[in-house]
Amino acid sequence: MIQADYHLHSCFSSDSETQIKDIIETAVLKGFDTICLTDHHDIDFPVDKNGFDFQLDTPAYWNTMTKLRDEYKDKLDIRIGVELGLMSHISDEAAAYANAYPFDFIIGSSHLVNLVDPYYPEYYEGRTETEAYRAYFESILENVKAIKTYDVYGHLDYVVRYGPTKNLNFKFSDYAEVFEALLKIIIQDGKGIEINTDGLYKGLGYPHPHMDILKLYKSLGGEIITVGSDAHITDKLGYGFDMAEQYLLEAGFSYYTVFKNRTPEYRRLGV
Ligand SMILES: [Zn+2]
Numbered sequence: 159m160i161q162a163d164y165h166l167h168s169c170f171s172s173d174s175e176t177q178i179k180d181i182i183e184t185a186v187l188k189g190f191d192t193i194c195l196t197d198h199h200d201i202d203f204p205v206d207k208n209g210f211d212f213q214l215d216t217p218a219y220w221n222t223m224t225k226l227r228d229e230y231k232d233k234l235d236i237r238i239g240v241e242l243g244l245m246s247h248i249s250d251e252a253a254a255y256a257n258a259y260p261f262d263f264i265i266g267s268s269h270l271v272n273l274v275d276p277y278y279p280e281y282y283e284g285r286t287e288t289e290a291y292r293a294y295f296e297s298i299l300e301n302v303k304a305i306k307t308y309d310v311y312g313h314l315d316y317v318v319r320y321g322p323t324k325n326l327n328f329k330f331s332d333y334a335e336v337f338e339a340l341l342k343i344i345i346q347d348g349k350g351i352e353i354n355t356d357g358l359y360k361g362l363g364y365p366h367p368h369m370d371i372l373k374l375y376k377s378l379g380g381e382i383i384t385v386g387s388d389a390h391i392t393d394k395l396g397y398g399f400d401m402a403e404q405y406l407l408e409a410g411f412s413y414y415t416v417f418k419n420r421t422p423e424y425r426r427l428g429v
């Protein structure tokens with residue numbers, strides 16, 4: 159049973175209104191023994207149509223988190239993380255930010271390609287879905303070449319949530335060489351990836367990433383893998399973790415990972 163949710167958003171993220179205290183209380187009620195908050199910080203994010211800028215008020219976040227971590231220390235092992243938006247042109251700023259606070263855990267994620275969010279239809283205009291997906295995956299390759307200040311790469315196939323036909327026509331073989339290149343760098347750099355169960359409640363039928371990507375990661379020697387719900391509301395905390403555990407076991411993993419002080423700790427699956 160996986161009792162650690164390592165991808166959670168609160169009202170410190172532009173796109174969530176959830177109080178951190180409610181997340182903590184929910185985690186305790188659901189029987190989790192550790193959680194890691196990972197609110198959004200996207201350097202150089204153009205304010206979007208919803209008025210979101212995804213800039214984390216990190217001093218206030220830090221202050222709130224450290225107080226709650228102490229308050230709940232007998233009930234829940236609370237760790238402090240961030241979901242840092244990565245783009246190759248902000249590598250210096252990302253490194254400076256990552257080193258400015260003693261985070262337990264940093265998810266590096268792609269939310270923009272050439273400053274356009276694949277969440278919006280404009281991203282897909284003027285090109286095929288396959289071209290649009292390829293551009294997203296190739297941007298991850300550029301990011302992992304340029305940036306080393308993250309612990310796991312988030313939702314590797316995020317783009318398939320939002321394409322015109324979502325994952326209906328997604329074929330791993332169309333992008334296999336891009337995934338092989340980027341996963342090799344992630345592994346060589348001592349980083350990992352995550353299972354993100356948001357894919358389940360966004361209608362993909364499986365968590366991120368697709369099983370073929372997960373199996374490739376395993377076959378290349380990948381061991382570091384965290385599990386997160388990407389919840390923006392308390393109802394989704396720990397969503398689909400039973401399925402995520404089966405998914406990991408099916409891909410050949412025996413352990414999942416949690417982080418403290420940016421250092422991986424391994425926990426056995428299937429117990
Ligand atoms: Zn994300």
Ligand SMILES: [Zn+2]
Nearest residue numbers: 165167241388
């Ligand atoms: Zn997220």
